[in-house]
């Protein structure tokens with residue numbers, strides 16, 4: 001069958017639009033949110049592939065490589081199949097793929113409670129304001145504190161959260177001082193979380209109490225329940 005120029009243009013445009021709306025995905029799974037403000041809610045996790053950082057205590061190294069290209073509409077259909085109200089877009093570093101912004105917007109348009117777990121190293125200013133950002137600041141023992149993009153603090157909304165993962169007393173003191181210096185607790189909730197096996201959770205809890213810090217201590221519920229197995 002002959003294809004005229006106009007049909008060819010439509011086909012090219014359609015295929016370009018579809019290519020433009022794909023993301024590399026490591027996994028999509030249905031579990032319980034293990035941390036931050038939405039802890040305990042049944043949640044669908046969309047884990048995007050890739051991360052430009054290499055935190056020494058990273059627990060999702062399996063997401064650095066591989067993954068499958070998926071159409072955003074296909075991702076939305078799989079999310080919907082689980083019938084959960086909460087969706088968490090995570091990684092890796094999800095914002096390393098620019099089209100993550102489209103996924104976030106579409107999830108919000110569908111009416112989900114959407115959270116984004118991000119490293120704090122990539123600009124968050126274009127993230128849909130309906131999304132609850134859970135943004136890391138990297139303490140020195142992560143090996144990546146030079147990657148903190150401090151201007152991101154200006155784009156935090158009251159429903160967002162800043163998370164600092166703490167591996168030592170030195171990390172704790174850095175975190176305490178950074179929260180005070182930037183008045184981060186006045187912008188949004190601040191979460192301090194111990195690195196499993198590196199700092200005693202009880203020690204971190206006691207330091208927070210002793211210094212009367214305006215932060216929220218957290219343990220990762222999914223580690224207690226599933227010991228870090230992928231898919232949870």
Ligand code: SF4
Nearest residue numbers: 051053055058092119
């Ligand atoms: S930013 Fe997150 S995914 Fe990337 S290396 Fe650090 S902990 Fe791992």
